[in-house]
Structure formats: C-alpha cells, structure tokens
Amino acid sequence: MTTVRLTQMEEEAWSKSDDERFFGEIYREYFPRIYNYVLYRVNNHHDADDLSNEIFVKIFTSLNRYQAEKASLPVWIFSIARNSVIDHYRRGLQPATSLDVISDLSDSRPGPDDTVASRELWQHLREALASLSQREREIIALKFWSGFSNREIAGVIGISESNTGVTLFRAMRRLRLILESQGVEY
Known part of the structure; x- marks a missing residue:
C-alpha cells in the first residue's frame, strides 16, 4: 500500500x-x-x-x-x-x-512449523511475550502482525511516537535477553 x-x-x-x-x-x-x-x-x-x-x-x-x-x-x-x-x-x-495464537500467525513458509526446533522456538517466544506488559504486547502486535509504523501505533494507542519507539525498543531488548537467558538461538 x-x-x-x-x-x-x-x-x-x-x-x-x-x-x-x-x-x-x-x-x-x-x-x-x-x-x-x-x-x-x-x-x-x-x-x-x-x-x-x-x-x-x-x-x-x-x-x-x-x-x-x-x-x-x-x-x-x-x-x-x-x-x-x-x-x-x-x-x-x-x-x-493467551499468546498461543502466535503460532497461527507465524511465518507461512512451509517446513519450519513442522520441526521440533521451530515448535520449541515458538514456545520460548510465547513464554517471553507473556512476561511483557499488555501495552508492550499490543505495540508488538501492531508493529509486527499488522505492519504499522511507530507513528501509526502512537495514533492508535494514544501515546507519543517517541514513547512508542522507546517502549518497542525496550520490549524487544527484554525479549532478546529472556530468550538468550534460556539459551534460545534465533
């Protein structure tokens, strides 16, 4: 578009x-x-x-x-x-x-969802996402599942664009740290 x-x-x-x-x-x-x-x-x-x-x-x-x-x-x-x-x-x-729906929205390429490694990665990701706040999960959903820009997310949620960017950055950093602490390679 x-x-x-x-x-x-x-x-x-x-x-x-x-x-x-x-x-x-x-x-x-x-x-x-x-x-x-x-x-x-x-x-x-x-x-x-x-x-x-x-x-x-x-x-x-x-x-x-x-x-x-x-x-x-x-x-x-x-x-x-x-x-x-x-x-x-x-x-x-x-x-x-519940964050179980994430596997339904995952990458549509054939193959990875059928492998054990992929299932384990999605399980770790669901657990990591569950540790985030509702606002952080909502921003991630709008960014990655709906394809919104930070400006559009800010307009939908009613916060500033810079706050959106900071929240997204911190949430992604937390996800990365959680996954790394679990020994997950992505």
Missing part, C-alpha cells in the same frame, strides 16, 4: 463516505490486518471473526464521520479495532489474551 493510495483513500473517505464501492476497497485493504490483530488479541478464531465483522460494521456506519485532518485512515480504522477489542474484554466474553 503506497502513501499516494492512502491519501486518495482518505480524500475519498472524507468526500464520499456513503459510497459502498469505496467501503469494499477499505474492506479488501484492511480486513487481513484487522483480523490478524484481533486474533492475536483474543486468541480465538470464532471471536476474531465476529469481532472483525463487528469492527467493519462500525467502520461502515461511521465512515461519514471520518475526518482525515484528525487521523490517517489506518489509524482511525485501528482505533476502532482497538476500542472494539477493549469493549470485548469489558463485556467479559474472554479471559486475558
């Missing part, structure tokens, strides 16, 4: 928010990223499907209120997704996020 495309999408969202064809473009562009983010957060494919669909209903019904000058389109969309996940937990529909 290019910057030009996002600018065009944002302008179109602002001027033609009731256009169903435009919503279809948004859906095709963002559904995989939203779904992976939600799946990481709720650790349940059924709930991830339901929540992702609920998120896109909210996007569709709110598109006429989107203001490009306040937030970029991906930040606005992921803010809706993040708030929906938070609401999901507030309703008490799921316990705290």
